[in-house]
Amino acid sequence: MELQLPDLVILRIFSFLDVLNLLQAAQVNRQWNRLSENNYLWRMLCLKRWTFCAFSDEQLGTRTWKQFFYRQVRQEPLMALAKPGDFTYKEVAGNIGIIKSIAYLSGSGLSVDGLERSVICGISSKHKFYAWDVQKGTMIWESPVQSSYIKLMTTLPQKHLAFTVDMEGTIKVWNCSDGDALAAYTMSQRCYSMEAFLTKGGPFLMVGDREGGIYTFTVPDLTCISSVNKLRYPVELLVCSPNQKWIFACGYDEHVFPMVFLTECLLKPSKDDVPLSLCISSPWCWRACWALKKTNRIAMIFRRDSSRRIRFTTFDFTTECLVGQTVIQAHEIASFILPIHMDAPNHFGINDGNMIVFENGPKLFIFTINGLLLQEIRAHQLNICHLWVDPVHILTTSMDNSLHVFMWEKEGRYPYLRNCCQLEQVPGDQKPSCFPPKAICDNMSIVCVVTKCRNSSILVMYSL
Template sequence: MEPKLGFHELLHVFSFLEARDLLCAAQVDKVWNEVSGTKELWRQLCLRRWSSCKTSQMTLGTQTWKEYYLCRSELEFRMECGRPEKDFICKAIAGHTGEIDELAYISTKECRFDGQEKSMVCTVSSDSTVRAWDVQEGTEIWSSPLQPAALVNVVTFPRLQLAITVDERGLIKVWGAENGWEQASFRLPTFSSALQACEHPEGPFLLVACAEGFLYALTVPQLQLRSRTRVFPSSPTSLLCSPDCQWVFASTQNSDLGPKVFHTRSLLCLVEDEPPVSATLPIWLTSRACWAPDETARLMVTHRNDNGTQLVITTYELRTKQSREGVDVVVQQMASFLLPNSMIPPHLMKGHGSQVILLVSGSELALFTIHGVQLAAFQDHQRPITSMWVDQSRVITASFDLSLRVYVWNKETKPPVLKSCYHLLGGSHRWARGFTHVEGDSMSIVGVEARNIGTSVLRSYCFQVQRGSDDCIS
């Protein structure tokens, strides 16, 4: 009779198996069933499959790692299939009497399958209100009182459960996400051209650019002024924070003024009579930019070449260096390439991983590496794309053709391959002009559907998980 392997020997052997193999092993006998369900085996499978799945970034609740793996695998399967009613439920959510100008998720974007998962979004509208919505239920949670002017932008701090809005006159307000109570306000001298929520290691703060070319850093939630810096004289400024909020990119479109990068810590701890730590990039006529989400300080910028005839995408790495005079910003060019002459100038730009750039030109979505290799081009929409949302698993585009297109990353290839999966349809063309915005989290997708009568509704698509069906494990 052959000797049997003990618990620890089996555990070592099982550590080389994939999820489906472990599920099969569990059917052999009682010992194999016990070993194949060991917490550490399934925790390692989660960490290998989802790099963001770290204990500090997720909440297991009452779940085991095995249950989490099965549920999340099923969720990804359903998001890739996109079968109405079977994989997701669609709801139209109405309430605003004007057009929705912006939306943002209030709920954290972590995956939870312990019965406590809930998706919430916040919207601002020309009807001068900010509102919060339960995406799964399709109901309004709260609405603010009528504000003095139309609200034009909103950002959120999910960890703090705060929403921050700005109106067309430059009045900024902080709202409690759970109850809609106003907590603080700050008035700019002119309207705001950009708003960025920053979760900095030294504490959360808000970056605001105003039309006269100043950059404001405000504490959250008090909205106390930390610094005020002139960036571009009398020019509306765009802002873009790096993934770790250590850097902020500031630019003004199609200007001879080169864009700037600021080290955000210097904006929070400004020394009197000393400017913040910054550098001007050696480019001009900037149009779009994005950060590489898997890198701490990799910036990709679309701009014109030296004679202004062609569009170029240049990639930079940023770091700080201590000198006798203080701290300097070191800007290193990593790559640069010309966009094809036949390509319409892109109006949307996002990064994926550390090497991939997504560009939207008209109704086309194109993917390039930072070295200019074109990976794919999709023309799934009949009318121009208005919005794009990108995360580690999916890409979603919104269009005036009244549809959302869902794409899924195949991360097993290098660089990753994007697969076009399915359309999510809006309402009737008789009543609607198309989708103007799209956002998503781990469990849902929300689009803003503009109506012909000057109003907007939310259209939510919530994906259903049957608590980890084994059939979804491949």
């Protein structure tokens, strides 16, 4: 007699399957076919592939998550197959000052309503905050002049919100449509880092200050719900894991040891409990990056050790119950030291949890987390000055006026990078940049900020 498992048991088993295996399971019988259409399963598959599409079922509208998944898979190859002539070029110049940083406000092009529209925002040396429509190449909003220089910016594309911090420690929330900020909060100390993220309980903002404090705010009203001070030095790096379970914090001082916090302890603090955290006993952490597809894994760059070499170390984090108490456990998965002739990279990414990509001079390198060199690509004539890494694309820029687009490909045991196309940062203008150009992208556009003179930047926008 055939044994029929309960729906909940099968759904639990199906949650461990990838797309191919789930589609194969759907062909077994009617029950499995019905359960393989479950919206939760396909939402999890979407989040694994595109960590930035963490919007709600209501925002998805009438479509299912399976339909959304297929639509995005069809859209991805457009960038991979595109040639320079396939892009529409727009350029924004004028009296916008020096644009220090830019970010997507539109959910990285993963629109849920079928209206592909990329919106970016950026902070300017003119004490202003701007937003642009990439496809039209036009400015769609600008803030009033702020009383102090805007130092930091981050966005929450799922909610179409942006956050800024100025030199006086004033945090502001913007929707880039109303004239002024939705809310403001002034810190007692100067802010050094900030991170916005969306959880099941809603959106939150975390800020690290000069004295080692980490403050958590509700969004958009900026109500402070918790504060913790364990670093005692400036919190210069604050990064939330893709599944929002972990918060990584560190500073660049030799006396600072990196720390990992359980996010829920900072979001629902108790007066009697100390937020659950773990100190990593290695100072001089220079950079850290969560794995894009293995959400409890982080890779760190340590600048100095006894041999003065650059070291990559990868950890997995878990929570365990020991003697009736929950603790965070750090498991060192791998570690390797870069060759002595290689400097510490300024940018790097870890894709599937086992591959590290970073720049060094004019080249891109891919290593396994155990130190096996898999790929070396000379991307530019001059040194790479900015590297953008997401689950699908990699962009590199240099002072040589070129912008390279790469995409991850899977063939055999390890993924590799395929060079898709090369674009000019400012077509026809070979004048050197005054500051390192930066580029970001989504599934249908690329934006590069270039500064050819010392008082104003140029925004170069390529869209499909």
